[in-house]
Amino acid sequence: MKLASLLIAIIGLCGLVIPAEAGSTPGNSHSTPRPNIILIMTDDQGWGDISLHGNAMIDTPVLDQLALSGARFARFYVSPVCATTRASLLTGRYHPRTGIIGLRPGLDTIRSEEITIAEMLKSSGYVTGCFGKWHNGTHFPYTPPGQGFDEFLGFSAGHWSNYFDTNLAHNNQTIKTKGYITDVLTNSALEFIKQNQDQPFFCYIPYNAPHVPIQVPDRYFQKYKQRGLDDMHAGIYGMCENIDDNVGRILDLLDQLSIKNNTVIMFLTDNGPFSSRFNAGLRGKKKQLAEGGVRSPLFVRWPGKIRPGIRVRALAADIDILPTIAELCGISKPNTLPLDGISLVPLLNGKTDSWPKRMIFSFYAREGIRGMTPYSVRTERYRLINSGHGNQLFDMIRDPGQSKNIADIEPARTTELIMAYQAWFKDVTQNLTGRTPIPIGYTEAPTVDLPSTQGQRSKGLKFSGRAPGWNHDWITKWPSNAESISWTIDVVKPGTYEVGLLYTCKIDDVGATLQIDIDRHQLTTTLREAYDPRPIPSPDRILRQVAYEKRWAALTFGRVKLQSGPTQVWLRVVNIPNQQAMQFKSVRIKKVD
Numbered sequence: 360m361k362l363a364s365l366l367i368a369i370i371g372l373c374g375l376v377i378p379a380e381a382g383s384t385p386g387n388s389h390s391t392p393r394p395n396i397i398l399i400m401t402d403d404q405g406w407g408d409i410s411l412h413g414n415a416m417i418d419t420p421v422l423d424q425l426a427l428s429g430a431r432f433a434r435f436y437v438s439p440v441c442a443t444t445r446a447s448l449l450t451g452r453y454h455p456r457t458g459i460i461g462l463r464p465g466l467d468t469i470r471s472e473e474i475t476i477a478e479m480l481k482s483s484g485y486v487t488g489c490f491g492k493w494h495n496g497t498h499f500p501y502t503p504p505g506q507g508f509d510e511f512l513g514f515s516a517g518h519w520s521n522y523f524d525t526n527l528a529h530n531n532q533t534i535k536t537k538g539y540i541t542d543v544l545t546n547s548a549l550e551f552i553k554q555n556q557d558q559p560f561f562c563y564i565p566y567n568a569p570h571v572p573i574q575v576p577d578r579y580f581q582k583y584k585q586r587g588l589d590d591m592h593a594g595i596y597g598m599c600e601n602i603d604d605n606v607g608r609i610l611d612l613l614d615q616l617s618i619k620n621n622t623v624i625m626f627l628t629d630n631g632p633f634s635s636r637f638n639a640g641l642r643g644k645k646k647q648l649a650e651g652g653v654r655s656p657l658f659v660r661w662p663g664k665i666r667p668g669i670r671v672r673a674l675a676a677d678i679d680i681l682p683t684i685a686e687l688c689g690i691s692k693p694n695t696l697p698l699d700g701i702s703l704v705p706l707l708n709g710k711t712d713s714w715p716k717r718m719i720f721s722f723y724a725r726e727g728i729r730g731m732t733p734y735s736v737r738t739e740r741y742r743l744i745n746s747g748h749g750n751q752l753f754d755m756i757r758d759p760g761q762s763k764n765i766a767d768i769e770p771a772r773t774t775e776l777i778m779a780y781q782a783w784f785k786d787v788t789q790n791l792t793g794r795t796p797i798p799i800g801y802t803e804a805p806t807v808d809l810p811s812t813q814g815q816r817s818k819g820l821k822f823s824g825r826a827p828g829w830n831h832d833w834i835t836k837w838p839s840n841a842e843s844i845s846w847t848i849d850v851v852k853p854g855t856y857e858v859g860l861l862y863t864c865k866i867d868d869v870g871a872t873l874q875i876d877i878d879r880h881q882l883t884t885t886l887r888e889a890y891d892p893r894p895i896p897s898p899d900r901i902l903r904q905v906a907y908e909k910r911w912a913a914l915t916f917g918r919v920k921l922q923s924g925p926t927q928v929w930l931r932v933v934n935i936p937n938q939q940a941m942q943f944k945s946v947r948i949k950k951v952d
Contacts, residue, residue, distance in 0.1 A: 393559040393688050394661065395622040396480070397552075397609065398680070400448070400563075401602055402441060402492060402570040405632030406654050407639045408599050414637045416586060417596045421607040422658070425626060429660030430669035430707050436676045436719045436737060437630055439645060439652040442467035442494045442517060443723050444629040444677050445565065449475040449495065449506075451681030451698040453720065455787040458795060459495070461727045464830055465813030467517065468496035468795040469506065474695040476681050477507030480561045483690055488551040489513065490544045491565035497813075497830075498797050499804035504530050508563070512547040516830035519567055520908040521897045522574040531803050539576055541568050541598070545605040549612050556616045559688075564609075569598035571633065573900040576601065580900060592636055594900035619662055623687055625680070626658040642761040648721050648735035648744050649761055659707060661687075671706045673714045674739060679703050718776070720783045728791060731784050736776045741769075743776040750777060796925050799948050800852035808861070808945040809928060814844040823942075826904035833906065837871075837932050837940035845929045846946070848877075850921045855952045857918050858882055860930065861911035861944040865891045871940035875916050876929040877948075882916035883933065886941060911944045918951065 407414050411423040437444040438454065440462050446454040450473045458470035469475075477487040488510040489503040494517045496502055503511040512529050519525065522540040526533050536543045548564050568575075573590070579597030588596065606626070613619040631652040632638060633645040643649025657675065659665060678700030685693040686702040705714060721735040733746040742761065744751045752766040752773045766773045799807045811834045812822070819842045822828045823835035834844070858875055866889035874883045894907035928948075932940040 392621055393484075395552075395560050395562070395618060396485075396684055396688065397562045397564065397622060397624045398476070398684075399606060399609075399624070399626045400445075400491075400565045401599075401628045402565070402567045403630065403633045403645055404569055404599055404602070404628040405636070405638050405644065406628075406641060406651065406656060407637040408569070408595070408628075408632060409656060412639050412656070414639070416583075416588065416637065418600055419603040421603045421610065422626065422656075425606065425610070425624065425660055426656070426658040428662070428667045429624075429658060429665045430671055431659075432657040432671045432675055432706075434672060434674050434737075435627065435655050435657035436653050436674070436721070437627070437655045438677070438721060438723055439630050439643075439648055440723050440725075441492075441570075441629045445493070445495050446473075447677040447700075448627075448680050449473075449477075451476075451678050451695060451700040453678060453699050453783075453787045455722070455728065455791065456696075456699075458792065460724065460791060460793065462517070462723065462725045463727075463812075463828060464497065464517065464810060465794055465797075466724075466727055467494060468501050470792075470795070471500050471505065472696070474693075475506045476684055477503075477561060477563065479507075479681065479685060479690065479693045479695060480559075480688065481507050481509070482694060483688065485559045485561045485688075486510075486555045487561045487563075488548065488555075489563045489565070490548040490551070491563075492517075492519070492567040492570075493565070496795070497810075498807060499531060499801050500798070501795070502528075502531075504803065510547075510551055513544060513565075514567075518570055518830055518905065520572065520831045520906070521895065522568070522572070523898060539601070541566055541601050541605055545608055549608065552609075552612060553616070556618055561684075565629075566602055566605075568602055569595045571905065572897060572903045573598070574898055575900065590900045591634060595632075595634070595636070623659065623661045623684075626656065627677070627680075628655045630655070640760050646723075648733055648746060650742060650755065650759070653721050653735065653737075659703075661707075665707050666709070669707070669709060671703075671711075673706055673711055674717055674719055674737065675703055675706065676700065676719045683707075718779055718783075720780060722784065727794075728788060731781070734780055734784070736780050738776070741772060741776065743773065743780070745777075752776070794847065796847040796849040798849045798851050799856070800850050800854065800921075800950050806947065806949040808947050809846045809848070810945045811844065811943055814846050814930075816844040817842045820844060822906070824904060824906035829905050831906050831908055833909070834943040837935070837943060838938075840932050840935055843929055843931045844943075845927055847925060848928055848948070849925045850923050852950070853920075853922050854950055855918055855920050857915065857949045857951050859913055859915040859947045859949075861913055861947060862886065862941045863890050863892065863909065863911060863944075864941045865889060868937045868939055868941065870934075870936040871932050872934040873914075873916075873940070874929075874931045874933050875946065876927070876931075877919055878921055878926040880919040882919070884914065884916050886914060888912065888914075909944075913947065 573594035583593035641651030643651035890912035
């Protein structure tokens with residue numbers, strides 16, 4: 360047997376992952392072709408929402424087989440909420456470094472100087488696509504088209520209000536779609552793969568299901584109702600099975616196109632489940648720092664390169680995905696900012712002896728970083744948690760369900776982990792800059808909305824949702840002329856801008872005088888036309904807490920000339936002749952020359 364053939368045989372038996380050469384291309388017989396990368400992430404699907412993890416009530420046969428056909432990680436960690444996980448996943452850095460200072464709209468933006476997986480791969484010759492929920496910035500250039508993606512279909516906000524026949528962003532335009540959102544996103548991803556099958560591609564599919572609202576096609580919902588589940592969990596499990604079916608469609612296409620063996624598939628979730636349900640005995644859920652809130656599945660398949668059935672027990676995290684993809688694609692020196700993550704390729708090769716002992720840190724803030732809690736530190740054996748009510752230490756080997764706090768029994772260990780966390784927090788927060796100004800004036804986004812959810816508002820202005828202030832919400836009443844709301848914008852190109860707002864108003868409330876101050880300009884107008892449509896119906900399986908979608912009327916104030924640089928925008932109501940002024944959605948600024 361020739362030496363080359365012998366080496367190939369040995370590699371096939373061992374399942375050795377050979378990173379591609381950076382300069383290799385498909386069809387180059389002298390080097391390893393660069394693999395395609397498909398990265399799939401779901402939203403609020405917990406560790407226990409996969410049948411392979413012991414849940415007898417749910418069917419996920421495709422994900423089960425995906426896990427068994429490659430490597431699956433037993434201790435892979437993400438953040439307890441979505442925006443922070445996405446930032447770390449895309450940059451290989453702990454999220455506070457990236458500009459993410461909270462979960463609320465406007466606090467969840469990755470700085471433009473961060474280098475994402477898409478930007479890294481694009482600079483190495485990959486074509487890039489994103490299909491799903493972004494949640495790392497809602498204004499260009501912080502959206503996917505500005506962060507390295509050639510193709511984008513989805514939404515940039517933290518959640519969406521309607522999953523059937525909804526409007527989505529296609530690159531920098533809004534389009535009407537037809538069908539259930541997970542199916543629609545998959546359709547676009549499949550088309551992207553077909554169009555780019557002859558060149559290396561990166562296909563990022565961050566599905567928004569099974570995040571609320573609970574909406575799912577009837578056949579999935581009825582299946583789980585027949586198993587005796589309540590409406591919430593029948594809906595959640597139905598959404599998860601629909602995801603499973605769509606992952607199956609992706610795998611089938613790879614077979615049809617004969618690119619299966621040159622495509623790496625990764626699957627993970629962004630945090631724990633948002634409701635109390637089966638989670639394989641793990642304590643905690645979304646927004647909590649116990650194991651069940653931050654442990655995610657990670658399945659990695661690369662036929663012929665990663666041996667089926669590998670179980671990885673070493674600690675790994677979302678920050679490791681970028682350096683892993685870089686090594687798999689033969690990028691020895693990725694053009695990123697300094698990374699916190701490390702490549703998982705040795706673990707994919709079954710080499711665990713040299714894997715470093717490490718600590719995985721978790722922290723998040725909803726309203727902006729105002730202190731050092733809540734936080735958690737995970738080591739091979741222990742988990743330290745402080746949710747703002749004191750430190751708790753758990754032995755994760757003897758007590759995987761975290762039932763016994765041993766902080767008082769192990770004071771030295773507790774102190775060691777507290778000090779490690781304090782040093783980490785000081786390091787990752789040293790360059791915080793606060794809320795990111797909203798950019799206006801880019802050619803790619805000539806019209807920009809300043810949402811009420813991203814403004815700094817006075818206390819008398821209230822949102823409509825029972826869980827208030829999330830995307831699609833609005834100011835439900837404007838009760839007096841003492842109230843105001845403001846935004847910081849960054850004018851990237853000087854010129855003339857048209858200024859207006861989106862509102863609804865009952866006929867009995869017509870007549871308010873409104874004022875917008877922008878830079879040195881003051882614009883006033885009177886609200887003369889009533890517009891009061893009902894919220895758009897949504898096929899929810901359970902009553903939602905967040906706001907429904909609504910149609911809005913546009914009111915133009917006038918035009919102003921703006922110079923480059925940061926400035927403030929203020930909205931006030933000068934005169935309210937009736938009980939309230941309006942319901943307010945956003946200020947709209949459009950570049951006209």
